[in-house]
Amino acid sequence: TNSTISNNFAGSGGLGNQEVPGHAGNGGGIYSSKGSVTLTRTTLSGNSAGYGGASEGDAIATDGGSGGGIWSSARLSVTGCTFSSNVAGNGGSGGGTGGNGGGLFTSGHAIIATSTFTGNTAGVTYYGVAGNGGAIANAGTLSLTKSTLSSNTAGAGAAGSGAPGGDGGGLSSTAGTATLTGDTVSANNAGNGGAAPAVDPGGAFGGPGGNGGG
Numbered sequence: 001t002n003s004t005i006s007n008n009f010a011g012s013g014g015l016g017n018q019e020v021p022g023h024a025g026n027g028g029g030i031y032s033s034k035g036s037v038t039l040t041r042t043t044l045s046g047n048s049a050g051y052g053g054a055s056e057g058d059a060i061a062t063d064g065g066s067g068g069g070i071w072s073s074a075r076l077s078v079t080g081c082t083f084s085s086n087v088a089g090n091g092g093s094g095g096g097t098g099g100n101g102g103g104l105f106t107s108g109h110a111i112i113a114t115s116t117f118t119g120n121t122a123g124v125t126y127y128g129v130a131g132n133g134g135a136i137a138n139a140g141t142l143s144l145t146k147s148t149l150s151s152n153t154a155g156a157g158a159a160g161s162g163a164p165g166g167d168g169g170g171l172s173s174t175a176g177t178a179t180l181t182g183d184t185v186s187a188n189n190a191g192n193g194g195a196a197p198a199v200d201p202g203g204a205f206g207g208p209g210g211n212g213g214g
Contacts, residue, residue: 001040005029010050010065010089024050024064024089024099027071032108036075043082044069044103049089049123052096064089064099064123064131071101073140076110083116088123088131088155098123098131098155098166107139107176115147122155122166130155130165133172134188142178144171153189165190 010025028047030037049065068086070076088099102120104110122131134152136142154166169188171178 001042003039003042004045005042005047005069006045008047010048024052024062026050026065026099026105027067028065028069028086030070030072031067032070032072032074032076034074036077037070037072038077039079039081041080042078043084044086045082045084046086048087049099051089052091052099062091063097063128064091064125066099066123066131066137067101067105068099068120069103070105072104072106072110073108075108076106076112078110078112078115080113081115083118083120083135085119087121088137090123090155091125091128091131096125097128098125100131100166100172101133101135101137102131102152103135105133105137105139106142109141110138111143111145112136112147113145117147117149117170118151120152122153122172124155132166132168132174134166134169136171137168138171138173138178139175141176142173144178144180144183146182148184149186149188150184151187 028049029044052062052064068088069083083103091098102122103117117135134154135149149170169190170185
């Protein structure tokens with residue numbers, strides 16, 4: 001209660017010398033896989049999940065970490081909190097997927113009320129798939145009430161990669177259920193697709209933009 005969780009970083013995946021690189025850490029501010037977490041009037045700002053690793057020569061890459069502010073597969077209760085400028089991890093440079101949920105990733109049971117998500121960003125990809133859910137990525141059971149999701153951005157395809165942008169600038173829900181009641185979702189942006197690689201500009205295509213700005 002009445003706390004600030006800011007400028008924390010989950011670990012990034014290490015370089016794999018001819019082998020599989022290390023995996024990125026999830027949950028820049030908070031990582032919760034068991035039990036329950038309750039946050040009241042708390043600010044999570046400037047936290048970052050880990051970047052995906054890459055092997056030598058970028059032959060193999062791992063995905064970026066999810067949940068820049070919070071990663072939760074357990075029970076989560078959030079009331080009167082602010083999530084700002086948190087970032088999910090970028091995918092490893094050989095084609096790792098960008099991390100999902102710049103502010104929050106949940107695959108458990110999350111109840112969020114009277115809270116604000118602003119300026120959060122899902123992970124960028126290099127030759128993979130960009131991260132979804134600039135503010136929130138849900139793969140569990142989410143209840144969102146009287147909250148604001150504004151000016152958040154899904155992950156982008158890196159310039160020169162031709163990779164697709166991420167979906168859901170404000171909220172991405174790819175599994176489970178999401179229930180919104182009395183919320184404001186505005187000025188969020190789905191991710192931009194990456195420009196075509198310069199190796200063969202005559203035959204390469206730019207990546208598609210992401211779906212669902214809100």
